[in-house]
Amino acid sequence: MMGAALLFWGWQTGFLVAAVAMAAVIEARSLIDVRWDLSRSDFNRISDVSAVLLALIAVYHVLGNDSARAVLAILQWLPLIVFPLVACQLYGAAGVLDASIFLWSLRRRANAEPDYAGMPVDLAYPFVALTLLSASAANVRSGLFFVGFAAITVWALWGVRARRYSTPVWLGMVAAALALGWAGQLGLAAGQRALERMATAWFVDYLGREADPYRATTALGQVGELKLSSRILLRVETPTAPPPALLREASYNIYNAPTWYAVDAPFRHVTPESDGATWRLASRTAEAGPVTIAAYLRRGKGMLPAPNGTVELANLLVVELASNRMGAIRVEEGLGLVRYGARYAGAAADDPPTRMDVAVPRSEAHAVGRIAEDLRLSRLARHDAVVAVRAYFRDGFRYSRFVADSAVGTTALADFLERTRRGHCEYFATATVLLLRAAGIPARYAVGYAVHEWSALERRFVVRANDAHAWALVWLDGAWRELDTTPPDWVEAEREAVSRFTVGDLWSWGGYLFARWRWSEREDRLTGSVGWLLVPLFLLLGWRLYSRRRIARRAARGPTAARAIARGADSAFYDVERALARLAFPRAAAEPLSVWLRRITSAGLPDVNTARLPALLALHYRYRFDPLGLADEERARLAAEAGSWLTEHSREPR
């Protein structure tokens, strides 16, 4: 059963190679007679190895993982960690483990008291349970987990059933439990979904606002300097062509100062292609790419930055992906680091504009309308209007990370447009969108990152937190196109604000390499990385135990003992014994042959010639018990003399 449970675990978690090996080791115990006489210190050492393994795996998973995921990942590894102990129990002469190997206090006691009896622990069934629970952490949601778990559980229960009830009663109860369990798990999953929905609804009601990516609060109107860190967030690689200048995370259609909202843009699940790693987002053909982007995800969830008009994401190893009609891509379930290749068309394939994409809020309508009027935007063709807007911001505006308090009675945006003419990208993007809308041209507000910094250290583009950017999307020629009106010197301004290359970059690079190695496990799981490190460890352990030369044949009590007795079982004396029992009287229970022989001799039975028997018995004893055994000629003599004695007595009439 342990073997079956291990195979099931391996199948579910992807540790199949290890599982097959472990199951083979465990099941081979019925074929291998050898048992090791392991001492307490051997068990302690094995327990220490398991503890070290656990610690290593825990550190490995806790680094760069949130705690819940780390726990689940460690849980998946547990059978591997506990396996050395179980193997030692199964192949140890004692057949059980002592609880002292798990606890230092008990170990101390065991060392202090030589005749400490110990607390025997049988790990077999708990190991099966652990293996099954570990399999659950793999989160294979096909329903096969339930089937496998139920099958092994029922198998285990068969052994402990109360024999006084008939099998149909037992079967009925098991069937009822299975039905109940299946219904229960469906109910539980549905219950959680309902609860989450209720909680979200309550939360939204309570806060009166929606959460990302449905809204983006800008810093419009905030006084002071915008501060962003220079932490590296993304890494961008392109084989040949320059990377896209902008990577979009989300876009929004409704502005209500100071927040942009994505209204009427629910997320829908995207189904991967057959390889499970390619996600097609639009049916158009890609014109550029792939550009490879590596991004960190908090708790395995988050928005994926992608070039405008992304058609397909390749090599993206996540469980669930969703996108909305405004081009935002969200990972619902994934790892701490994702690395994906984005292929994209020149313009976004987001849904065509609605009336929301031309709405100008009433608070800004006055200022925006006047400038639109000044620029005569409504009288220009769309292309010309866009060019005019671009020129308008290029000529008269400056980038500034510092924003002073706006004048009384105006909005921050109006103040920016009419008075200060200085601001950061959110001002430019918002103003651009609203100006275009005022001219009747559909436009959206987009946020994301600007890609411009080549890292000589990493040989790729890096994107930092202070490369976060906002720009406009404009509907031209049947597609959404990027329009970034922020003066290009914003990059220089940001660069001045923080020193570009720091020790932190090196650290970040190291962290990235580790995370990449660490999260690459999904690609080849155990067979690829850390798993192989365990092999020499197990081999070393096995060799150390083996080389102790404490091999005890499975027991001086089991089948081997039977074989030991079997030595000399072909002695010819046994025929003599049978004949004697027939001719004289049978040997009493536990009576040695020699005593019995003396008894027969003293009885002086006329039919039985006992004169030659003591010498024969001596030979027989040597054959049976002398470690050196009998020489061939002596064996022949034993057989011959026994034969002659038997012939002599078979002729005697009884």
Add this chain to the structure above:
Amino acid sequence: MLRRFFYRQFRIASRVSWALARQLTPAGRLVVGALLTALVFGPNTRLTVGYQAFTLLGALLALSTVWALVPPPRLDVRRRLPRYATAGETVIYDVVLRNRRARAVVGLSILEDLEDPRPTLADFTLASEPHESERNWFDRKLAWHRWVWLLARNRRLDVREHTVSEVPSAGEARVRVEALARRRGRVRFRGLTLARTDPLGLVRALRRLRAPDTLLVLPRRYPVPDLTLPGARRYQPGGIALASSVGDSEEFVSLREYRPGDPLKRIHWRSSARRGRAVVREHQDEFFVRHGLVLDTFMPRGGEPRFEDAVAVAASFAAGVRGQEALLDLMFVGPQAYVFTAGRGVGQLERMLEVLADVMPCADGSFAVLHRLVAERHQALSGVVCVLLAWDDQRRGLLQHLRALGVPALALLVTGADQAVDADELASEGVRRLVHDHIAEGLAGL
């Protein structure tokens, strides 16, 4: 305050674990453990499919529990207990189950309901586990180890579960129960529980039956050599009348004239006739060996195992007197100073062992009381065996006093293996050391 809080928690935890151990089979316990693990790791149904294991295990347990709501049928129970058990040894007794119903009862097992071993708050607060001072600060404050130790200490009898294959209709079944007596004292049986597992083999249906009983567990005893104290026989006031419960000594010494009050049966008629006046037989005044057995009950904190050893040593001497022509006075201080005499038919030695089975350490007395008690009786004593728990001025004083009074004394000091003692001083005072866990060897070497 904190101690009281921990005490309450431990009480509840012990109660729950005891109840679970009774209610659940080992398979059931594993299922509960797996259920809880699944609950811990799989509360989020999106992250793992552990919730599926949880619901299946929960369904199994729920069905088993419902099945186990119907208790096994009521039976009449009787125990056939031996008179005594001995600490550290197996005791075998019979439990007779009588079924009055017309249907046979099958598939039962029986569990003994013994006295609640959970200590009282006072016990928990005042007691100290052996080597407790060596534990770390946290363990000392939490005192969980002390709790476990007290539980084990209060459990006088270990009885396994025994299965009863069948109790025939309107008939009896006898179950031979093997139990290990762990500690001296009185084992109080409160009742007996009949258990029957459900078809899945996870949960047991229980029926508690009242069957109160008591079994006295005598102290552990070791072989001891014969007492060869150099003391002489002493005159025993009250003579043999004290020693041989009824009647006078038959050892004739001489004849003397009748004095008023002499029993008529002592008149030697032949001599009286010859002399013409009443002559009576005079008998030997009694001189014989009478030993004192002094048990030091003033236990230092954490000295419980040594106290048990001391009681076992005293019991070994008490039992060793059997058949010897001597009296033995057991002296110790419990709630009050206590002397119990046995030997030469005065008192049953078993009674002395019973007394020793019940002896408790003296928490609030002074060793001087014991000293006085022994000194008062020194004239009658040929020799004294002192079983001591510590070595200090008071104990030294008692031994020196006895020596000054001319009463030879064998002093045995029971110590822990790692306890530091001044071996030279002990040797000069003639004190023999007995080490915990090696008492038998120590006694054999006397």
